[in-house]
Amino acid sequence: MMYTRSLLTVSVLTLLTFSVLAQSDTLPLSGQLAAKGVGINQPELFDQYMVTMPGLGSNARELLMEQSVKPYLMPPRRREYAGSANSYALAACLEFYANFDQNFKINLSPDYISLNLPQDNIEDALFFLINNGTVNAAIMPYGASSIPSAVRATQKYTVLNYLHLYWKDTRGRQKTFETKKALMRGNPVIVQILMPADLSAWKDQKWWDSSAQRPTQLQTFLVVGYHEGDEAFELQGSLGSGWADNGYIWVRYADFEKYAQDGYVLVPRDAYDHDGR
Template sequence: MKKIQILLLAISLSLAGCYSDRDDLNPNANNPSVPEIPQETENQFISEDGEVYSTGLECSGNGNYNIDAENLLESLVIPDSLPAAFDLSENLPPVGDQGALGSCVSWATSYYLKSFQEKVESGLPYSEANIFSPSYIYNQITTDECGGTSIPETLALIEEQGVAALELFPYTDNECETQPDEAVIAAAEEARIADYKGLSGENMLAEMKTLITQQQPIVIGAVLSPEFGITDSFGLSAYREHAVNYEDATCHAMLVVGFDDDVNAFKVVNSWGEAWGDNGFVWIDYQAFENVGDTDASFRVINQAYVAYDL
């Protein structure tokens, strides 16, 4: 009997060693060349065909619209008439792909918005010298977590520091630990914003259309359900009215760059590459923006909207 007990004790000690969580038994532990990218479901969108895309916007995910009362857009003059369609996308940089990181906010703001602003101002063709890096702001905010970030926090840092061009601080989609040095930070000051404001959610369609006709794209936060990006009756990759199950939703930041009354939707650039959607774009139904103040609506997916003015 004693021999059996000793044998069982030896086996249990051996198994304990097999399940040890010691770092020296983990080949990836403390190895900066093997970054640990978080795979939380709140930072992922899974399409109907099973494709997985990264998101990364910090939000409640319940469809409620966030009003930034201390930094509200006011006194915007709405013209008596607005065009039936308007499109700013010709001045955007090439559609990009955020990859595995939860960096959608920095793609919407640093890469698309800031690059657009500098292109409109300079008129120069795009290159890595005047396309701005999502990693510059994202890495400073998220450090080594590689998780989600907020729109106002990102815009505040762009206002304070600016953004570095890709040639100075390349985007990497598998790590977020690299930080800019003093020279890169100094160069980024040339690409700051003057101010940013949140939209109140009132008279949303008219305000957004007015801003777009004034060459001002709008950064939005959206709750994504599995219906996001499905082809609609116009043949467009779109986000049309439906009853949203918020338990299956995730939050994502994008840039609104146009509108078209014929399809009753705003044109939005995404950060999942050109192979997704309509060459990287999606159309979000006007109703999504009209519903921001309607607590009874079942299609409440726009949870914040910001405009940022160039310095």
């Protein structure tokens, strides 16, 4: 599947309403991305290297109100006790690009990422995804506690780079702006956000109310959509479909702006075949 990379001009019509105009640009070569180093954090480069997914983000009027990439994602998975939320979010995000517009869907192993790392650190995991990638979960099943020898001969799914959209000290409104802009172009956003300690026990809960459930722990999610009427983002977790609202939770912009720490968007390869190349 070929993706479009374009230069995007965004003007703010109101505080949280966007008007997006795009003009074509040439695809950056992997060498150009490599020259920028691992992890692009210069805002002036985000529009250049962020892909636009075909068929998503084309109706400007609808995008002023809502956007969701959830229909294109695999169902939320439940990570094992020792599983890494960072690796599960990265694997789910890469699956989105690898499976986009494909009849045959593949499942990617989060455990291959986490078991190759000495510490559970999001940027170490991103670096590993660029340089090593992950493998089909048919080769390394979910919950695996060791890496099978078969992975040596299998194809690896990698990305070209990643965009570091914002961090803890970024202004709250800028966090919302960058997250919405990425979703407008059809990209899920990997976010690290402070959440309550009882997070894993949430059942039949659609919204997070920060006034009743105070955040104390850093957690990693995929931001999969927004709704302007509700002024909220929808987040996918890695605690299975029985968690919260079928595996998802809505977070209001005000809470997101206050508690989101770091946000990332993957820069995928231009295409993935069924073997991961």
